[in-house]
Amino acid sequence: MAKGKMTMFFCQECGYESAKWMGQCPACKEWNTFVEEKIDKKSVSSSGKRTDDKKSAQPLPISKIKASEELRLITGIKELDRVLGGGIVKGSLVLVGGDPGIGKSTLLLQMCKKAAEQKVPVLYVSGEESLNQIKMRAERIGNFTDSLKLLCETNLDIVGNVIENEKPSIVIIDSIQTMYSDEVASAPGSVSQVREATAVLMQIAKRFDISIFIVGHVTKEGAVAGPRTLEHMVDTVLYFEGDRYESYRILRGVKNRFGSTNEIGVFEMKSEGLVEVENPSEYMLSGKPQNASGSIVACSIEGSRPILLEIQALVCHSFFNNPRRTANGTDYNKVNLLMAVIEKRLNIQLSDCDAYINIAGGIKMNEPAIDLGIVLAIISSRLDIVISDKTICFGEVGLSGEVRGVNMTEQRIMEAAKMGFETCIMPKVCMDSLSRINGIKIVGVSNLKEAVDAIRK
Numbered sequence: 054m055a056k057g058k059m060t061m062f063f064c065q066e067c068g069y070e071s072a073k074w075m076g077q078c079p080a081c082k083e084w085n086t087f088v089e090e091k092i093d094k095k096s097v098s099s100s101g102k103r104t105d106d107k108k109s110a111q112p113l114p115i116s117k118i119k120a121s122e123e124l125r126l127i128t129g130i131k132e133l134d135r136v137l138g139g140g141i142v143k144g145s146l147v148l149v150g151g152d153p154g155i156g157k158s159t160l161l162l163q164m165c166k167k168a169a170e171q172k173v174p175v176l177y178v179s180g181e182e183s184l185n186q187i188k189m190r191a192e193r194i195g196n197f198t199d200s201l202k203l204l205c206e207t208n209l210d211i212v213g214n215v216i217e218n219e220k221p222s223i224v225i226i227d228s229i230q231t232m233y234s235d236e237v238a239s240a241p242g243s244v245s246q247v248r249e250a251t252a253v254l255m256q257i258a259k260r261f262d263i264s265i266f267i268v269g270h271v272t273k274e275g276a277v278a279g280p281r282t283l284e285h286m287v288d289t290v291l292y293f294e295g296d297r298y299e300s301y302r303i304l305r306g307v308k309n310r311f312g313s314t315n316e317i318g319v320f321e322m323k324s325e326g327l328v329e330v331e332n333p334s335e336y337m338l339s340g341k342p343q344n345a346s347g348s349i350v351a352c353s354i355e356g357s358r359p360i361l362l363e364i365q366a367l368v369c370h371s372f373f374n375n376p377r378r379t380a381n382g383t384d385y386n387k388v389n390l391l392m393a394v395i396e397k398r399l400n401i402q403l404s405d406c407d408a409y410i411n412i413a414g415g416i417k418m419n420e421p422a423i424d425l426g427i428v429l430a431i432i433s434s435r436l437d438i439v440i441s442d443k444t445i446c447f448g449e450v451g452l453s454g455e456v457r458g459v460n461m462t463e464q465r466i467m468e469a470a471k472m473g474f475e476t477c478i479m480p481k482v483c484m485d486s487l488s489r490i491n492g493i494k495i496v497g498v499s500n501l502k503e504a505v506d507a508i509r510k
Contacts, residue, residue: 062087063244068283090239126222126264129167132320132329133160135356136291136304138312141223144262145311146255148229148284150269151293156302156320157268160293160327161225162187162194164266168223169200176221180207180231194326207241209234209250216257226254228268229283251286284308299415301336302327316356334361334472337414343442347434349508350474351426352447352465353418359461359468361445363413364423366430371407382412383427384419391428391450398454398501401435421449422459425478428501429508440508445469446478454501458482466490478507 062071065088067081077084125140134140137147151157165175179187184203191197202219206212209232216224226232232250233241240246251267258265269283284290290308295301304318319330330336338361342348347366352359371377380388388410392403410427412418425448433440447465449457459465462483469477470493481497498504 060089060091062089065244068244068248088244090243090245126168126173128164129171130160130164130329131331132304132318133164135358136306136309136312136316136318137289138306138309138316141264142288142311143222143264144258145264145288146251146258146286147264147266147289147291148269148287149266149291149293150271152271155293155295156322156327157293158227159190159194159322160304160320161227161266161268162191163326165201165223165225166191166195166197169198172198172200173223174219174221175201175223175225176204176216176219177201177225177227178204178206178212178215179227180205181228193324207231207233209253213253213257216263217261220261221263224254224263224265226265226267228270229254230270247283248286251283255286294417296415301330301415303416313356315354316358334359334468337362337416338472341413341442344439346437346439347430349426349430349433349440350445351423352445352469353420353423354461354465355420359465360416360418361468361472362416362418362423364426364430365411365413366427366434367409368403368406368431368434371405376405377407377409379408380410382415382417383410383423387419387424388427390452391424392431394450394452394454395428395431395501399432399505401432403431403435406435421457422447422465424448424450425456425504429478429504432505433508438508441476443473443475444478444508445474445476446504448478448480448498448504450501456480456498456500456504463487463490466493466495469493478504 062074063069064078064081064083065086066083067078069078069080071087074087074089078086124143127140128134149157149161165177168175177187184205187203204215212232229247229250230242233246234249237245237249254265254267257263288310289306292305292307294303294305300321302320302322304320306314306316308314319333319336320327321330338350341363347368349364350361351364352361378389392408395401396403408431425446428450429440429446432438447459449459451457458480462479466477467490470490474493476494476496478496478498481499484495484497496507498507
């Protein structure tokens with residue numbers, strides 16, 4: 054081995070370093086995640102800091118630090134601005150992850166188009182496509198101004214110099230796994246290279262107040278590939294969800310230092326690119342079957358937005374010793390728990406039945422308020438009860454069969470009334486705090502037996 058180089062082992066999940074290979078990572082407890090990499094002792098550490106001057110840093114008392122309002126750039130894409138917390142914060146580092154072909158690059162290119170129209174200087178750095186390929190994709194979206202500049206480069210030092218010379222307001226790095234530094238003796242996409250590249254970009258973003266978006270590949274489990282520390286280093290983490298063969302796309306913020314992490318943005322993929330869905334409730338309920346058992350509409354809250362969604366259940370007799378249970382769009386363990394509550398508290402036999410639960414539209418929801426919808430959909434399918442198309446429900450279900458209260462009750466009911474629903478089944482404990490709402494009948498229930506009686510009427 055060359056002098057100055059040594060072999061280290063890194064965990065691909067969390068970035069834990071070890072001098073020898075381990076079967077299980079002692080930090081994140083994952084198995085078979087260690088990879089071997091050769092590193093240079095003389096290379097800079099993963100701080101990414103360029104020490105142009107040798108002055109030592111001096112701490113300041115907090116009382117002498119002046120706080121200012123966060124300067125935000127409105128992108129013009131309302132759904133993206135909602136997830137970011139009101140726009141792009143200057144000097145922020147944003148990680149965008151998602152499955153291949155889901156539309157990450159398309160969304161960022163549309164954001165560049167909107168910013169360029171406002172005369173905001175933007176630099177798009179691609180390590181995966183040529184300039185001609187990016188131009189072809191851009192022409193499908195629309196016309197771009199010269200405020201957008203393109204660069205095809207994977208060398209981190211060259212990219213850093215271009216950013217410092219051009220000083221754009223927004224930089225897109227597509228993708229972080231293609232960037233490499235000559236000071237790190239490992240292949241592009243490795244744990245060391247990804248961590249070093251992110252650290253260098255973070256220093257550039259903070260020093261020059263440049264907003265940098267980095268695109269990250271994802272693993273088969275759906276997490277961003279590379280060390281887990283990558284998500285800890287950035288200011289905001291956005292995940293693009295959805296089936297690449299379906300038209301809908303969900304942009305979800307899982308970390309945001311400058312806003313809420315509960316907001317979602319809904320898009321529809323069309324030939325001209327991603328189009329915002331301003332009314333997700335109407336979109337999610339399109340195509341709902343009429344007079345069919347095992348179907349009910351529930352109301353969930355994502356951030357400050359109420360979303361109506363259809364919960365479907367198919368319960369049928371099983372011919373196997375172990376009945377099959379499937380949950381699509383919600384937690385599988387939650388479905389099993391709620392089915393046990395139904396058997397125990399309502400004496401409805403489900404142990405010999407296959408059960409298939411689906412949230413129509415492909416959206417994923419795990420809010421406790423959809424518990425009542427899942428329970429009523431299962432009971433409706435098992436007992437072949439047709440629930441009125443004008444009925445909506447929400448509420449958390451406890452292990453004793455009680456229906457517990459949820460937050461933002463009034464917003465949920467107002468959204469249901471706006472969508473034309475006539476009856477709302479909700480927790481009885483939430484009715485005291487309600488103001489008078491016209492146009493919808495409110496049925497308060499305190500347990501599952503009362504909820505079943507409500508759908509039989």
